[in-house]
Amino acid sequence: MRARLNGAPAKATSGLMNMQDTSDADTADDPERALLHRYVQGDAAAARLLTVQLTPRIFGHAFRILGNAAEAEDVTQDALMRLWKIAPDWRDGEAKVTTWLYRVTANLCTDRLRKRGRGVPLEDIAEPADPAESAEARLQRTAREDALQAALDTLPERQRQAVVLRHIDGLANPEIATILDVGVEAVESLTARGKRALAKLLGARRDALGYDDDKT
DSSP states (O other): OOGGGGOOOOOOOOSOOOOOOOOHHHHHHOHHHHHHHHHHTTOHHHHHHHHHHHHHHHHHHHHHHHOOHHHHHHHHHHHHHHHHHHGGGOOTTSOOHHHHHHHHHHHHHHHHHHHHOSOOOOOOOOOOOOTTSOHHHHHHHHHHHHHHHHHHHHSOHHHHHHHIIIIISOOOHHHHHHHHTSOHHHHHHHHHHHHHHHHHHHHTTTTTTTTGGGGO
16 A cells, blocks of 8 residues: 555644534544544544555455555545544534445545446455465465455445455445445345345355365
C-alpha cells in the first residue's frame, strides 16, 4: 500500500461545531466517533489513530470490490479525505462513522466499476509471509485467495458488495442495509444469492484448491 495512505489530515477548522461531548455508552457503541470528535478539537494523535484503524478496513473492502490494489488505494484515500472534510459538521445520532465511511467507499467503488465496465485485472497484495507456513501452504493459500477474488468479480455489483460486507467485513445486515440504502430483506436476498453463486463457482475447483486435503 502506498505511503500516502498513512498520512494524518491537517487540523480541522470550522465555525460551527455540531459534535457534542459523547457519553461512555455512545463511545463504546461508536469509538471512531469519539476519535473524530477529538480530531475536530485539534487532537493530531486522534487523527493518526483513526487513520491507522480505518485504512486497512476500507482498503480491504475496496480491494475486494474492485479487484485492483492501486484503485483500492485511491478509493481509500478519497473516502478518508471526505471524512476529514465533513468531520467539523458531523451530526451525532445519524450514523456510525464506520457505516458512513463504508457507504462512501461502496459508492466510490460503484462509480469506478461503472466507468470501466465489469472486466478487472487481479492484483496481489503483498503481505508478510507466515514464518511457520511452508512454501506449499503459502502457494495454496494464494491460490485460494485468487480463486475467491476471481469468483467475487463474477457476481453482480450489489451481490458482491453485500457478500463482502457481510462475510468478509463481518457487518450485520441492518448496517449493510444502511450502507447500501436497501431494506434488510434485500440484503438477506443479495447475500444468499451471492453465497450460492460463489459456492457453485468454487465447488467446481474444490480438489484443485486442496480443500479436500484439509480433511485428512
